[in-house]
Amino acid sequence: METEFSEQFYEKYFNSSNRNVEITLRSERIVKGVICGFYRNDEEHIIKWHIVDVQDGLVLGSDAFGYSTGEIIQLEDIQHVAF
Amino acid sequence: MDTSKNGNNNKVTIGSLLVALGIIYGDIGTSPLYVFKAIIGHRVINEQLVFGGISCVFWTLVFQTTFKYIWLTLRADNHGEGGIFSLYALVRRYGKNLVIPTILGATTLLADGIITPPISVASAIEGLGLVKGLEDIVVPGNFLTIGIVVTILSLLFFFQRFGTEAIGKLFGPIMTVWFAMLLVLGLNQMILHPEILKALNPYYAYDLLMYYPSGFWLLGAVFLCTTGAEALYSDLGHCGLKNIRLSWFFVKVSLVFAYLGQAAWLMHQGKELLEGRNPFFEIVPNWFLLPSIIIATLATIIASQALISGSYTLISEAINMNFWPRVLVRQPTESKGQIYIPSVNAILWFGCVLMMVYFKESGHMEAAYGFSITITMMMTTLLLSYFLLFKLKWNKIYVYLFLLVFSTIEISFFIANVAKIKERWMFLFFELFIFMVMYVWYYARFIHKQFVKYVDLGKYTQLFMELSNDKNIPPFSTHLIYLTKSSVRHEIDEKIIHSIFSKKPKRADVYWFLHINQTEEPYTLSYDVSELIDDKVIKVTINMGFKIMPRTELYFKRIVQDLVQRKELNLHTRPDGSTKYNNEPDYKFVVIHKFLSVENEFAIKDGLLLQVYFFLKRLGLSDEKAFGLDKSDVVVEQVPLVYQPVSNIQLVREEKTQAIH
Numbered sequence: 001m002e003t004e005f006s007e008q009f010y011e012k013y014f015n016s017s018n019r020n021v022e023i024t025l026r027s028e029r030i031v032k033g034v035i036c037g038f039y040r041n042d043e044e045h046i047i048k049w050h051i052v053d054v055q056d057g058l059v060l061g062s063d064a065f066g067y068s069t070g071e072i073i074q075l076e077d078i079q080h081v082a083f
Numbered sequence: 084m085d086t087s088k089n090g091n092n093n094k095v096t097i098g099s100l101l102v103a104l105g106i107i108y109g110d111i112g113t114s115p116l117y118v119f120k121a122i123i124g125h126r127v128i129n130e131q132l133v134f135g136g137i138s139c140v141f142w143t144l145v146f147q148t149t150f151k152y153i154w155l156t157l158r159a160d161n162h163g164e165g166g167i168f169s170l171y172a173l174v175r176r177y178g179k180n181l182v183i184p185t186i187l188g189a190t191t192l193l194a195d196g197i198i199t200p201p202i203s204v205a206s207a208i209e210g211l212g213l214v215k216g217l218e219d220i221v222v223p224g225n226f227l228t229i230g231i232v233v234t235i236l237s238l239l240f241f242f243q244r245f246g247t248e249a250i251g252k253l254f255g256p257i258m259t260v261w262f263a264m265l266l267v268l269g270l271n272q273m274i275l276h277p278e279i280l281k282a283l284n285p286y287y288a289y290d291l292l293m294y295y296p297s298g299f300w301l302l303g304a305v306f307l308c309t310t311g312a313e314a315l316y317s318d319l320g321h322c323g324l325k326n327i328r329l330s331w332f333f334v335k336v337s338l339v340f341a342y343l344g345q346a347a348w349l350m351h352q353g354k355e356l357l358e359g360r361n362p363f364f365e366i367v368p369n370w371f372l373l374p375s376i377i378i379a380t381l382a383t384i385i386a387s388q389a390l391i392s393g394s395y396t397l398i399s400e401a402i403n404m405n406f407w408p409r410v411l412v413r414q415p416t417e418s419k420g421q422i423y424i425p426s427v428n429a430i431l432w433f434g435c436v437l438m439m440v441y442f443k444e445s446g447h448m449e450a451a452y453g454f455s456i457t458i459t460m461m462m463t464t465l466l467l468s469y470f471l472l473f474k475l476k477w478n479k480i481y482v483y484l485f486l487l488v489f490s491t492i493e494i495s496f497f498i499a500n501v502a503k504i505k506e507r508w509m510f511l512f513f514e515l516f517i518f519m520v521m522y523v524w525y526y527a528r529f530i531h532k533q534f535v536k537y538v539d540l541g542k543y544t545q546l547f548m549e550l551s552n553d554k555n556i557p558p559f560s561t562h563l564i565y566l567t568k569s570s571v572r573h574e575i576d577e578k579i580i581h582s583i584f585s586k587k588p589k590r591a592d593v594y595w596f597l598h599i600n601q602t603e604e605p606y607t608l609s610y611d612v613s614e615l616i617d618d619k620v621i622k623v624t625i626n627m628g629f630k631i632m633p634r635t636e637l638y639f640k641r642i643v644q645d646l647v648q649r650k651e652l653n654l655h656t657r658p659d660g661s662t663k664y665n666n667e668p669d670y671k672f673v674v675i676h677k678f679l680s681v682e683n684e685f686a687i688k689d690g691l692l693l694q695v696y697f698f699l700k701r702l703g704l705s706d707e708k709a710f711g712l713d714k715s716d717v718v719v720e721q722v723p724l725v726y727q728p729v730s731n732i733q734l735v736r737e738e739k740t741q742a743i744h
Binding site (some may be wrong): 018042050066068 | 316529532534535536537538541542570572573577581585723726733
């Protein structure tokens with residue numbers, strides 16, 4: 001996925017009421033959940049997405065010990081997004 | 084609109100010209116004290132060497148100082164400000180790797196600060212040896228001479244903490260006397276030997292470099308005449324373009340006369356070798372020797388002062404542009420823009436004293452001098468070519484021509500200076516230290532930034548409302564303020580959400596998220612406000628120029644006052660009834676300190692960079708002090724920074740085989 005597309009995804013996702021997302025990776029693996037955070041590079045482009053399972057801690061994206069739940073997905077690994 | 088620090092600094096008055104003379108010409112103006120001594124050295128004095136030397140000096144002043152700096156580089160002003168960081172701020176968007184030449188240029192410019200003061204002051208003090216009765220007492224390199232120089236330098240560095248507002252007014256008049264003295268002394272010799280004027284013919288320079296034995300390497304000594312040129316650009320903001328250009332006429336004539344006068348004396352002094360004599364003091368009449376040494380010493384102190392102040396400014400800009408760890412910056416006087424950085428003062432003092440003790444006399448320091456500043460100049464040339472191409476929209480051919488001419492000149496000077504490498508190993512160590520600090524600080528922040536997780540505030544609006552109105556949770560503060568790295572209106576760092584909602588939630592009436600936006604313009608100070616939830620969640624972006632002191636708390640107070648006056652904010656008072664004693668609302672800043680978690684696994688380079696970064700961060704100023712948060716309650720929270728969680732853990736439970744009876 002191109003960095004420019006990442007911004008479009010960001011706009012669409014956070015303007016949408018449906019927070020569930022299905023991301024197909026280049027490895028054909030499918031990751032489902034909600035996006036609870038993202039990382040930007042020096043040019044302010046989003047380069048990584050943090051996705052957690054709906055049933056996990058939605059507020060903070062981490063467990064009671066402070067460890068991250070879910071998965072961090074690199075932008076270049078994303079093949080397709082549906083939500 | 085004039086956005087320079089001082090809207091009047093480009094007006095030309097007698098006063099402004101005096102300020103320019105006092106601030107920016109100290110370094111280049113005191114070069115006649117040692118340039119010819121360095122060119123002649125232990126060589127046999129003849130026409131080829133003397134005429135060639137003066138010709139090289141003259142044409143270096145024409146090309147390098149007048150053409151490159153006075154005419155061209157001063158045009159690269161960033162809202163009235165000059166210097167390598169201002170230039171970088173102007174061109175950084177046009178080239179990805181311009182950060183390296185910027186760091187290199189700033190490093191070498193700062194390193195110059197540990198050699199210019201000792202070489203200048205030592206050159207002046209060594210002149211005392213020519214005074215009748217002091218010949219055997221003041222000898223270059225002896226304990227007394229070193230002691231005098233070290234004492235002068237130590238006093239100079241000690242008095243930095245009090246500022247230079249009071250004595251600064253004398254700098255201009257003293258330097259005017261100095262340049263007038265150069266002019267008269269030079270003219271006196273030129274009248275006696277007017278034939279020296281023919282040495283200005285560039286053929287003599289060519290002849291020296293091409294045909295004199297090892298003539299090319301003399302460029303290392305010739306270069307000393309222009310070492311102060313970079314200061315002209317760095318101090319653009321203090322003096323203004325017109326003042327610098329106008330005063331340069333007087334300075335250049337004085338300098339050329341001083342060099343020509345020394346050359347004329349050399350041609351007629353009758354001895355084959357210099358034998359330790361300094362041509363500068365030899366052209367001074369005996370009756371004027373002591374006054375001239377006093378004036379020279381004062382001029383060198385002023386030159387050193389200008390360099391020290393310039394170093395503070397450089398580091399202050401480096402801090403604001405994220406090239407240097409945050410360190411304590413003081414304002415010793417009410418003078419705008421005058422700063423004092425204790426840590427830089429200590430480093431420079433130590434460096435200067437070490438240089439003096441190590442080299443012992445100015446003659447030995449000449450070998451180490453010049454190397455750093457050639458690198459600064461080369462880096463300025465590179466950055467300037469981007470400015471000419473993209474900002475001034477010069478034709479590419481002219482830009483390449485500019486690059487070709489000045490690269491040739493500066494690389495030649497650089498090679499000649501590199502030849503003296505064995506003399507300055509200590510210098511390299513100092514430069515390497517500064518370079519590493521800047522490099523690590525910049526690139527570790529770069530890596531760090533990619534691992535800062537952001538969240539969308541919109542997702543938490545309901546939670547903010549619920550928490551703020553939840554009477555079951557004890558109030559933490561009326562106004563709760565966080566500093567966020569996110570420049571986007573509805574985004575904040577995930578750590579802040581953690582701080583507010585996890586474990587013991589922090590209930591407040593108003594949640595503020597402050598973002599400091601560093602601008603490319605030097606003196607911007609503005610803000611914008613986004614109310615994400617009316618009177619509940621407010622994001623404020625403070626746009627701050629790289630020359631502005633980050634006094635966040637003061638700016639925040641002004642913003643709140645402004646919002647209340649405009650009736651855009653209800654100034655919430657404390658909910659516990661204590662307002663009858665004091666109706667000021669309570670503010671609480673939460674500063675999140677991050678530390679490198681043991682959970683991380685890195686590539687060697689990234690790991691090393693981050694380890695050094697966090698080490699430097701511990702040595703530097705804490706965030707609350709750096710951002711000027713010391714009036715309100717500040718709560719500091721420690722948060723582990725996990726860049727890459729360890730994923731492959733195989734933890735096996737060992738089953739007990741024997742039952743316990």
